[in-house]
């Protein structure tokens with residue numbers, strides 16, 4: 086897993102899964118081309134139109150709070166978001182994102198400094214973010230979540246390995262949960 | 263140093279003392295998905311190439327969120343759930359049975375010391391029965407359906423200690439809203455929240471469930487309450503494993519403690535558009551109310567309907583009022599007690615057991631500019647299906663008073 090480079094979209098604190106993909110859409114279909122049209126609609130009604138492949142979301146604390154809907158990280162990934170950086174994440178959203186192959190990093194210092202439209206570079210394995218000539222570091226992503234990410238999500242990982250990473254996970258000592 | 267409830271349950275499962283922050287793999291005693299999360303679970307399960315559900319007795323589906331279905335798209339997803347359930351021989355609680363979090367304890371899936379996962383964020387509810395119970399996403403649930411196991415980080419515990427007597431116009435909902443206001447929406451992220459103290463011990467199961475249900479609104483992984491005779495009274499005749507009393511040790515280590523004096527609590531409101539934006543009802547007294555909703559996994563149980571009926575009996579509501587019992591069992595009990603008749607006569611629209619307007623997926627959607635007082639657990643912008651409606655979360659007593667007067671009213675103390 087190398088580096089991720091992209092243009093920044095900024096959001097505030099407590100971006101809930103209702104804002105990311107509203108209940109009124111997600112109960113009707115699991116066609117993600119359809120659902121992705123409404124990605125982030127509650128926070129920015131034109132986000133799905135304006136966002137491009139590789140862009141990065143930078144947000145405040147408690148990103149992804151609310152319901153357990155995995156549709157939330159999936160629609161963000163589907164519209165091209167390559168990573169989300171926030172001050173903190175709600176825990177179900179955190180697990181869901183890695184399970185669908187969307188990397189998240191917690192880096193409060195960087196969030197405060199980074200501006201919308203700026204280009205940032207994230208080194209996942211190195212645990213660092215470069216933005217506007219400054220470098221910030223974050224707690225590295227646990228090894229077994231990196232494995233899931235590398236395979237493109239939990240489904241792909243299982244298809245490849247025939248087991249779940251935590252079933253054989255004695256070799257790893259993941260820290261986050 | 264003793265152990266918290268979360269540590270005790272995990273200890274019981276892994277057979278050794280867990281350390282804080284450690285990742286453990288736990289066997290699952292019950293696993294559930296609802297109509298908002300099951301379709302994606304089925305998709306992931308099939309894409310993984312998983313063949314069968316690890317234990318047909320421990321996994322089940324509930325159709326409660328958009329129930330009955332309001333459109334073709336949802337109907338197709340419901341059908342997908344029915345086909346999967348039949349194929350794999352798991353239980354499915356279909357339209358009219360009730361809300362997943364009410365059915366899980368009613369049908370005997372949860373017991374003290376058990377580990378429960380649900381593809382729904384409010385699965386933290388079942389910690390009210392001294393079980394380790396938490397919400398997960400669809401793909402992880404597919405993994406659980408396939409393997410019967412999942413990883414967890416051993417959580418730190420935030421203790422909320424409530425002592426003394428609640429005033430007659432104050433319910434457990436007011437206590438939990440007050441606590442969320444103090445702790446904040448992310449104040450207990452990744453943690454377990456343990457509710458303790460003599461006030462909690464004196465509460466009915468219905469009241470306790472209201473508090474653990476909302477633990478996730480502080481970011482918590484689960485809400486926990488020790489099991490005792492009250493727990494036993496509810497579970498007897500429902501569970502097939504022996505009941506055990508489980509409580510934290512007196513010298514357990516807590517990362518944080520919030521002390522609440524019950525006598526000092528007033529009726530509370532969680533104001534738009536954040537659950538932790540909590541104010542006393544008296545601050546908003548007189549505000550016009552368009553719609554009231556009494557129901558949900560937070561406050562749709564018999565006790566809740568009973569207090570609402572007591573206030574509305576032989577009176578007429580001034581705000582549009584929707585009541586949805588949390589389950590068929592609750593509905594039947596409420597019919598037997600005459601509660602339903604009193605509510606209907608007072609002008610309430612009583613609906614099919616299920617989530618109803620809580621999640622804004624099918625009905626009871628307010629119009630722009632309207633004010634709603636609701637006994638549910640979330641008031642995020644757009645939660646009930648309209649981004650320009652204001653949702654205030656309240657206890658059933660406060661909600662019934664708002665229904666009666668058509669405006670926010672401090673419930674009388676007697």
Ligand code: SF4
Nearest residue numbers: 384558559617620621
């Ligand atoms: S009643 Fe509301 S909070 Fe509870 S499960 Fe249903 S939608 Fe979720």
